[in-house]
Amino acid sequence: MADDENKSEPAPRDFAALRALIAARAPNLPRRLTQVASYALEYPDEIAFGTAASVAQESGVQPSTLVRFSQALGYEGFSDLQDVFRSRLRDKVPSYEERLRQLREHGIGASKTGLLLEGFAETAERSVRDLRVKIDHAVLDQAVDILASADTVYLVGLRRSFPITSYMAYAMGKLGVRNVLVDGIAGLGAEQIGFISPRDAVLAISFTPYASETVSLAQAAKSRKAKMVSITDSVFSPIAPIADAWLEIVEADFEGFRSMAATMALAMTLTVAVAERRGR
Amino acid sequence: MADDENKSEPAPRDFAALRALIAARAPNLPRRLTQVASYALEYPDEIAFGTAASVAQESGVQPSTLVRFSQALGYEGFSDLQDVFRSRLRDKVPSYEERLRQLREHGIGASKTGLLLEGFAETAERSVRDLRVKIDHAVLDQAVDILASADTVYLVGLRRSFPITSYMAYAMGKLGVRNVLVDGIAGLGAEQIGFISPRDAVLAISFTPYASETVSLAQAAKSRKAKMVSITDSVFSPIAPIADAWLEIVEADFEGFRSMAATMALAMTLTVAVAERRGR
DNA sequence: GCGTTGATGGAACGTTTATTCCATTCTACA
DNA sequence: TGTAGAATGGAATAAACGTTCCATCAACGC
Numbered sequence: 001m002a003d004d005e006n007k008s009e010p011a012p013r014d015f016a017a018l019r020a021l022i023a024a025r026a027p028n029l030p031r032r033l034t035q036v037a038s039y040a041l042e043y044p045d046e047i048a049f050g051t052a053a054s055v056a057q058e059s060g061v062q063p064s065t066l067v068r069f070s071q072a073l074g075y076e077g078f079s080d081l082q083d084v085f086r087s088r089l090r091d092k093v094p095s096y097e098e099r100l101r102q103l104r105e106h107g108i109g110a111s112k113t114g115l116l117l118e119g120f121a122e123t124a125e126r127s128v129r130d131l132r133v134k135i136d137h138a139v140l141d142q143a144v145d146i147l148a149s150a151d152t153v154y155l156v157g158l159r160r161s162f163p164i165t166s167y168m169a170y171a172m173g174k175l176g177v178r179n180v181l182v183d184g185i186a187g188l189g190a191e192q193i194g195f196i197s198p199r200d201a202v203l204a205i206s207f208t209p210y211a212s213e214t215v216s217l218a219q220a221a222k223s224r225k226a227k228m229v230s231i232t233d234s235v236f237s238p239i240a241p242i243a244d245a246w247l248e249i250v251e252a253d254f255e256g257f258r259s260m261a262a263t264m265a266l267a268m269t270l271t272v273a274v275a276e277r278r279g280r
Numbered sequence: 281m282a283d284d285e286n287k288s289e290p291a292p293r294d295f296a297a298l299r300a301l302i303a304a305r306a307p308n309l310p311r312r313l314t315q316v317a318s319y320a321l322e323y324p325d326e327i328a329f330g331t332a333a334s335v336a337q338e339s340g341v342q343p344s345t346l347v348r349f350s351q352a353l354g355y356e357g358f359s360d361l362q363d364v365f366r367s368r369l370r371d372k373v374p375s376y377e378e379r380l381r382q383l384r385e386h387g388i389g390a391s392k393t394g395l396l397l398e399g400f401a402e403t404a405e406r407s408v409r410d411l412r413v414k415i416d417h418a419v420l421d422q423a424v425d426i427l428a429s430a431d432t433v434y435l436v437g438l439r440r441s442f443p444i445t446s447y448m449a450y451a452m453g454k455l456g457v458r459n460v461l462v463d464g465i466a467g468l469g470a471e472q473i474g475f476i477s478p479r480d481a482v483l484a485i486s487f488t489p490y491a492s493e494t495v496s497l498a499q500a501a502k503s504r505k506a507k508m509v510s511i512t513d514s515v516f517s518p519i520a521p522i523a524d525a526w527l528e529i530v531e532a533d534f535e536g537f538r539s540m541a542a543t544m545a546l547a548m549t550l551t552v553a554v555a556e557r558r559g560r
Numbered sequence: 561g562c563g564t565t566g567a568t569g570g571a572a573c574g575t576t577t578a579t580t581c582c583a584t585t586c587t588a589c590a
Numbered sequence: 591t592g593t594a595g596a597a598t599g600g601a602a603t604a605a606a607c608g609t610t611c612c613a614t615c616a617a618c619g620c
Contacts, residue, residue, distance in 0.1 A: 030597055031586095049366055052578055062599055067579060078578065089369045090325045113424050113553045114417045120545040124408045128541070132401045137394045144393050159450060163443035167540065170439060208322070234321055235303040257548055260447065261408070261541040265400040268537055272400075273393045310567055332608055342569055347609060358608065 011074035011081075015044075015088035018081075021073060029072065032061050036069040040085075048085040052078045116255075123254040124261035130250060131262040142245040143229045144270060148277040150201030150227060153179040154193055156217050157205035163260060164205055164231075164267050171268070175275035184213055193221050201227040203270070204239045205263070207251075215239060231263065291354030291361075295324075295368035298361075301353060309352065312341050316349040320365075328365040332358045396535075403534040404541035410530060411542040422525040423509045424550065428557040430481030430507060433459040434473055436497050437485035443540060444485055444511075444547050451548070455555035464493055473501050481507040483550070484519045485543070487531075495519060511543065 012018045019041065026037040039059035040047055047055055056063040063078075070081040147153055153172065157165035162183070169181035182192045196202070204218040215238045222228055222242045230243035233250055240246045249266060251258040292298045299321065306317040319339035320327055327335055336343040343358075350361040427433055433452065437445035442463070449461035462472045476482070484498040495518045502508055502522045510523035513530055520526045529546060531538040 032598065045370055049370065051576085053576085063578070064580080064600080065598075068597090086329050090329060111417050111421050112556075113420050113549065114415075116553050117415060117420065117545065117549040118412065120548045121408045121412045124541050124545050125405055128401045128404045128408075132398065135397060137391050140393050140397065141391055160447075162450065163447040163544075166446055167440075167443040170442065171537070234318075235299070236306070236318060236321065255552065257451070257552065260544055261404050264443075264540055264544065265397065265404050268400045268539075269393060269397040272535065272537065273396050276392070312568065331606080333606085343608075344570080344610080345568075348567090 011084075013084060013087070015084055018073075018084050025073065029069075032065045033069045033072060035059060036061055036065060040069075044085055044088065047082060048089055119254040120257070120259070123252045123257075123259045126252040127250075127259040127262040128265055130252070131265060134248070134250070135266075136247070139245050139247055140269075143247060144273045144277060146201050146227045146229050146244055147203060147270065147274045151178070151197070151199040152201075153177060153274070154182055154196055154200060154202045154221060154226070155179055155205075156182045156193070156202055156214055156221070158184055158211045158214050160207060160258075160260075161205040161211075161214070161263075164263050165203075167264065168203070168267050168271050171271045172275070175271065177271070177275050177278060182217060184217075193217055196221050196224050196226045198225040198227075201229065203229050203231070204243070205231045206237065206239050207233045207249075207258070208237075210238055218242065231266065291364075293364060293367070295364055298353075298364050305353065309349075312345045313349045313352060315339060316341055316345060320349075324365055324368065327362060328369050399534040400537070400539070403532045403537075403539045406532040407530075407539040407542040408545055410532070411545060414528070414530070415546075416527070419525050419527055420549075423527060424553045424557060426507045426509050426524055427481050427483060427550065427554045431458070431477070431479040432481075433457060433554070434462055434476055434480060434482045434501060434506070435459055435485075436462045436473070436482055436494055436501070438464055438491045438494050440487060440538075440540075441485040441491075441494070441543075444543050445483075447544065448483070448547050448551050451551045452555070455551065457551070457555050457558060462497060464497075473497055476501050476504050476506045478505040478507075481509065483509050483511070484523070485511045486517065486519050487513045487529075487538070488517075490518055498522065511546065 012021055022037050022040055026034050029037060036059055039055075043058070046058060050058070052063045052066050056066055066078045070076070070078045073081065075081040075084075155165040155168055155172075165181055166183075169179055172179045180192060184192075193202075202218060202221040204214060204221075206214040206218075210232075218228065218230070218239045219242065228243045230237070230239040230246035231249055232239050232246060233248065234240070235248075237246075247266065249263050251260065251262050253259065292301055302317050302320060306314050309317060316339055319335075323338070326338055330338070332343045332346050336346055346358045350356070350358045353361065355361040355364075435445040435448055435452075445461060446463075449459055452459045460472060464472075473482075482498060482501040484494060484501075486494040486498075490512075498508065498510070498519045499522065508523045510517070510519040510526035511529055512519050512526060513528065514520070515528075517526075527546065529543050531540065531542050533539065
């Protein structure tokens with residue numbers, strides 16, 4: 001029985017499944033295709049970055065063989081297969097539309113809300129994974145130093161960052177770390193931070209588009225010579241250059257909504273680390 | 281003096297240096313080139329994998345501008361610049377083994393904070409993974425129904441749950457879903473919810489130990505015959521039996537601190553799903 | 561207000577790309 | 591050993607790509 005792409009299920013769109021498929025099909029594939037299969041498993045990066053010509057040469061086959069290999073697996077062509085190899089290295093989470101389309105092709109239906117949940121879950125996982133890889137441990141330690149030696153920690157972060165600062169205020173309160181949550185209620189942000197002294201420290205959190213209140217509050221604190229730690233998402237951030245230590249967080253996004261998982265994990269880390277260092 | 285590519289040092293071949301260069305040069309670059317610069321820093325993956333045409337469209341410039349940008353930085357053209365963006369992804373080995381090795385090399389005692397971060401990151405990942413598996417899709421859909429057909433959504437969740445409700449208030453505000461964040465400021469929680477009607481709905485979020493204010497606010501809303509959705513962590517939760525739909529979330533914990541990643545992902549899902557359903 | 565310089569958009573160009581097609585070579589079985 | 595069918599190599603092709611060029615536009619100094 002021919003196991004061709006018309007009858008069998010459609011080709012996998014995520015790398016893990018494709019890997020499994022290649023491993024399973026390899027033994028009963030023609031000689032050259034087996035050759036490609038083992039090359040693909042050994043050097044996935046080459047497939048992701050290379051061109052059909054370069055991969056063909058490296059793996060010792062003709063470009064046309066690559067196309068045949070891809071089609072044998074159920075893809076349209078080499079480019080189609082390559083997309084899957086690229087998705088592994090890419091931060092981008094497949095969009096809602098892509099998920100919907102895939103779902104329709106696979107026939108079986110989950111609810112739309114379920115798809116959204118999958119998307120947000122994957123986005124969170126990716127963000128956290130990136131955080132682990134990209135965090136600068138030296139700066140992290142430095143940030144803890146600054147906050148731990150402060151008299152009072154001022155937490156500045158509004159709008160999208162407010163969930164983070166409000167969590168930290170809650171957790172620090174429980175752990176006995178003196179803190180002020182600058183929430184800007186009743187427009188009193190400036191007054192809340194007005195008495196900050198050089199012995200205090202600010203933790204400023206802001207992401208694109210940088211809320212102007214957060215920025216001006218951070219600047220006000222800086223001008224009163226308080227120490228400052230920033231958590232932000234780019235070197236361009238107005239709160240990066242004025243900080244004594246700044247940590248970069250790049251959250252993945254899904255449908256335009258950025259995850260908060262990485263920032264939250266970092267916030268918990270800072271909170272507990274500061275509390276622990278103070279405890280001694 | 282012209283700072284062109286003939287005189288100045290050659291363009292960087294590693295991503296970190298390129299990043300710094302872009303950040304440094306961006307402010308005094310022409311308008312469109314600045315636009316490309318910020319796009320490049322925000323979506324490096326797109327540059328790595330995209331084509332000149334796709335990057336141009338995404339960043340809102342012409343393909344030729346990309347070439348100009350690359351040349352302004354000292355590269356031969358867009359392809360040359362792209363190589364550097366790709367090298368970053370090649371080097372990045374996010375494998376589990378690699379991380380363990382790094383951790384071991386730096387030694388157990390090297391960075392206590394690093395260990396904390398690993399702990400919280402892993403906890404977040406575990407929580408999210410559990411959520412994907414354990415969520416009851418039928419109830420999830422039901423919850424979206426209830427919230428989507430409400431006149432106004434009242435968000436009730438204090439203390440540890442407050443970051444979640446405050447995020448939802450922010451996001452719903454942006455998406456045009458009418459909502460009231462019951463924050464209990466000035467002890468006015470009861471007053472905030474006092475005018476709730478049967479055409480409204482409450483989203484109550486509470487975890488052990490169930491904050492008494494959250495519970496009594498939820499009960500007050502229920503007695504006024506509002507619809508109710510609960511997010512909580514056990515069948516024994518006081519806000520589970522009185523809800524029209526209740527979702528169970530069990531967050532993993534590390535050193536006694538529970539993750540918020542799963543609840544956050546669920547919150548985002550509900551928010552977007554409700555906004556979408558209302559949109560039609 | 562005019563002229564110059566640099567920035568920008570967009571079409572045209574030549575190159576490279578993935579893919580297709582066909583002739584040739586293997587392989588399996590009679 | 592001869593033959594049918596699959597597998598393969600390699601040239602041909604058409605699409606897509608990055609790049610270049612030029613006309614137009616905006617900014618700035620005289």
